[in-house]
Amino acid sequence: MFGYVRPYAPELRVRELEVFRALYCGICHALGRLGGITARCVLSYDFVFLAALLWQPGEAVRVEKRRCPVSLKKKRCCVNVNAATETAAGYGLILAYHKLRDDVADEGALRATAARVAMLALTPAYNRAARRFPMFDAEAREKLSRLSQAEADQASQSASLDAVADKFALLLAAAGGQGETETAPERESAAGHDAGVLRARGNLLYHIGRWLYLIDARDDLPEDFKKHRPNILNGRETYDDARLQLTATHSNNLAISAFELLPENEWSDILRNILCLGLPAVQERVFAGEWKRRRGYYGI
């Protein structure tokens, strides 16, 4: 589910690649503040995309050197922790925790045990994130439980794929809302948020969520089919790769259209790369069956 939303590195400028990595490290620090070393383990490029999208137009990017728990000898460049990075870290942590909770319920014995252990380790960090972002936590619980229900109903293969993907897409769209802020001045400025911007951002995230859900299902399909695990695409004769590619590309394109309506911020060029180049590159590899064993992929 995580890691599909990333830039196409060969088309990034060197400075863009470096500042993207710095944002990744900045979100790692935000996760560390939220929940220590265990929270940092859930970090993925999708959080970076969200932080870049939520970044306030006009707010400058400050980069500072910080010590890294992975490479202790060398300090790394990190983007400053601010509302956007904190929100992305919090939302990402909440989503990762609920995903683990679903794995405990849905997966086989071995995977469920691993998920249970990970959940236990993550619980204190999750509790802190849920207290900080209660509205998103409530949305995540409700939408993911509706998603599980919809996936179970899919067993009859008669309901629509859109109906299931919609649940996850709506959850991601909620991440583009006004955000939850602690201090009164922040709340006041959040209340002045342009309704048009919120609408465009919500729609962008809806279609990213829909794209993500379809791509994840397609990526897991060969293994799920072999191991008789549930997958919404399993056994659907009405869906072939061509149809699935078309609808995934359409969601990608609608996300691009929504993005072009948003005001520019410091990350717009990188976001444009992610939407216009990164997602299609990942989609191509997923449909070729090469994503999981990507060698020679120009990663970050």
Next chain:
Amino acid sequence: MKQINEAYDAITKGTASSYGSSSSSGGARSSYTGGGFSGEFAAVRTAIANGDLEYARQLLNEAESRGAEWHFLVGSLYYRMGWLDEAMRNYQTAASMEPGNPEYREAVMHMSGAGAPYRAPGFGGTGGMRPGRDCDACDICTALVCADLCCRCG
């Protein structure tokens, strides 16, 4: 903000309102008068155009005749909701029930092309990943120069 909403509506609608209400389409569509909707499902088209999707859904559920136009409007409703695959199915059904209708045909073509994204100039129609690129001023100028060389008139 108003401009974003208007632009957003224009780009992402691709539905009954933009296919049906265009006054530039001339008299080809007998169901529509310039600027307004008429016909059996006028209220549904208005609701979809105004973003009142729940009301549009309710009207469609209550509709007795479920012909080509009904399927087209269900498709439009699904498109607005982001249910693109269901939208495509319904558009295709509408087009197969009424093959001569240009509105339904356009809708199917739009969906078959995965929508054309509104993209800021400079990023390339193919995103720079595949050969081929958008036509820009240099191409037009070059083409005019070549045309001038080939056609020495007078």
